[in-house]
Amino acid sequence: MFLETKNLTKRFGGNTAVNNVDFAIEQGKINAIIGPNGAGKSTFFNLISGFHPPTSGQVIFKGKDITKLPSNKIAELGVARTFQTTNLFDQATVLDNVIVGHRLRTKSNLFDAILRTKRLKQEEKQCKDKAIEVLEFVGLTDVAYKLAGSLSQEEKKRVAFALGLATDPEIIFLDEPAAGVNPDETEGLALLMQKMVKSGVTVCLIEHKMSMIMKLADKIMVLNYGEKIAEGTPEQIKNNDAVIKAYLGGSASA
Numbered sequence: 232m233f234l235e236t237k238n239l240t241k242r243f244g245g246n247t248a249v250n251n252v253d254f255a256i257e258q259g260k261i262n263a264i265i266g267p268n269g270a271g272k273s274t275f276f277n278l279i280s281g282f283h284p285p286t287s288g289q290v291i292f293k294g295k296d297i298t299k300l301p302s303n304k305i306a307e308l309g310v311a312r313t314f315q316t317t318n319l320f321d322q323a324t325v326l327d328n329v330i331v332g333h334r335l336r337t338k339s340n341l342f343d344a345i346l347r348t349k350r351l352k353q354e355e356k357q358c359k360d361k362a363i364e365v366l367e368f369v370g371l372t373d374v375a376y377k378l379a380g381s382l383s384q385e386e387k388k389r390v391a392f393a394l395g396l397a398t399d400p401e402i403i404f405l406d407e408p409a410a411g412v413n414p415d416e417t418e419g420l421a422l423l424m425q426k427m428v429k430s431g432v433t434v435c436l437i438e439h440k441m442s443m444i445m446k447l448a449d450k451i452m453v454l455n456y457g458e459k460i461a462e463g464t465p466e467q468i469k470n471n472d473a474v475i476k477a478y479l480g481g482s483a484s485a
């Protein structure tokens with residue numbers, strides 16, 4: 232199994248945000264998590280990527296129990312995540328924003344920085360080359376030297392993808408990658424996710440845009456009040472009574 236959760240649970244005080252969720256993410260596929268507002272989707276991502284410790288349960292990545300690892304260790308193992316709103320350094324260039332992403336893979340320290348050692352210079356080049364490569368991958372070569380603050384919302388979404396890809400992940404968790412962009416741009420981001428999968432990076436995303444998810448996802452899990460109420464292909468999810476009742480009934484055309 233590639234990445235799976237077992238009985239994953241998170242309580243915030245008396246509120247159970249994620250309740251006993253078993254989910255297997257399929258390698259080389261687009262996996263999606265949907266559910267109404269407050270269903271526990273972002274919390275589920277935070278538990279997998281080590282931003283919150285679970286109350287109970289396990290996260291297993293390629294046979295290794297990563298439940299208690301800190302987020303930087305989980306990222307080093309090849310698990311990347313993006314956030315609903317990416318906080319970019321607006322006054323820095325797009326390239327400089329993305330260069331930071333690959334720092335995870337380098338070893339130079341303060342000592343190297345003070346002495347400007349050969350290792351530091353080599354690794355700076357390595358990070359810059361990686362940033363240029365991923366910016367090209369996401370289609371942002373033309374704006375690499377613009378200030379991040381001047382980008383459109385859709386371009387910022389692509390920078391979020393680039394930041395994740397700069398860490399050389401095996402899987403990337405995308406939190407609402409198409410929120411706040413128009414339908415044409417949504418289509419472009421969907422194509423980019425397919426391109427990521429083709430390049431060998433497994434995708435798992437949270438998204439409220441149902442028409443996009445139904446076209447894009449290979450596998451969907453539905454959360455409602457922290458519980459998994461359904462799991463399957465888009466076709467299975469569309470026809471699932473519990474899902475229709477809990478969620479699709481109200482916003483199927485979103």
Ligand SMILES: Nc1ncnc2c1ncn2[C@@H]1O[C@H](COP(=O)(O)OP(=O)(O)OP(=O)(O)O)[C@@H](O)[C@H]1O
Pocket residue numbers: 243246247248266267268269270271272273274275
């Ligand atoms: N850090 C926190 N402290 C306390 N409660 C939290 C925290 N994070 C999330 N919650 C609660 O956990 C529940 C699940 O929230 P979560 O953000 O995971 O849902 P979601 O499905 O991602 O929602 P949305 O679609 O609106 O982003 C909510 O009741 C929320 O208020």
